[in-house]
Amino acid sequence: MNKKIIGNLMLTLTAIIWGTAFVAQRVGMESIEPITFTAARMYLAFFAVGLVALLSSRKEQEILADKSQEEVRTYKKNTIWGGVCCGSFLVTATIFQQMGLVYTTAGKAGFITALYILLVPIISFVFFKKKNTWLVWFAVLIGVAGMYLLCMNEGFYLTHGDSLVCVCAFLFSGHILSCDYFTGRGNPLRISAIQFLTASLISTVLAFIMESPAPDKIISAAVPILYCGIVSGGIGYTLQMVAQRYTDPVVASLLMSMESVFAVIAGALLIHERMTIRELAGCLVIFIAIILVQIPVGNKEKPS
Secondary structure, three states: OOHHHHHHHHHHHHHHHHHHHHHHHHHHOOOOOHHHHHHHHHHHHHHHHHHHHHHOHHHHHHHHOOOOHHHHHHHHHHHHHHHHHHHHHHHHHHHHHHHHOOOOOHHHHHHHHOOHHHHHHHHHHHHHOOOOOHHHHHHHHHHHHHHHHHHOOOOOOOOHHHHHHHHHHHHHHHHHHHHHHHOOOOOHHHHHHHHHHHHHHHHHHHHHHHOOOOHHHHHHOHHHHHHHHHHHHHHHHHHHHHHOOOOOHHHHHHHHHOHHHHHHHHHHHHOOOOOOHHHHHHHHHHHHHHHHHOOOOOOOOOOO
């Protein structure tokens, strides 16, 4: 089977996993604090991905065999720093998302989080001077309108939960940009393992400072933690890291954005969440914006 097709299928599965994980995160908040929940799931993800990374060490040796010593040093350096950088963005984004899910629904959190796809081209323009097409800016305007329909109340302000998830979307933009930069310059599996180790250590420190971690709380939220840690974290992010090497970035972003749709479906089917007509309209408008921002628009050459 074509590697691009395999990559696309892996990213579709990733979107399903991440979408349903919003429900697990929402349910987990009934018996445990958000940062403690994050720390527990990150440790599980680290052990799961770390095992896979160790098993693939022979393949890495084959890749490095044809490289010079300088190239090997650079490759390993990018792997380590890539993991630390991606892990720092991942853990802060996840913590804000997890805190937001205490106050908002899984479906809304899924669509607000998906705004990172609109934010990536804006951040690339502001910090890296990467030019965007008119369609990107048009999609951003549509996305703002969708956010208004989905989140703004009569007082014209975001609720506490929605605000926290908005911060999460900005941080996930940084995570995506970090992944795009480092996965092609280092070992994607080891980057993934190191990012989860980094996320585990940071969230553990924050949990002991800001919360009261206890074994009984972790046990009471065992099922959501296991799903978010092993399936969403270990499997999902590894699939993303590997698949992004074999598929087009535009297609990859589009497929991963489907997590927002799966979050709404999972929330409705599994925990009976309901949205108003206005909120559903906001979801639709945001999804249209997400699709538009990923459509490549080239400059047509004038006929000679």
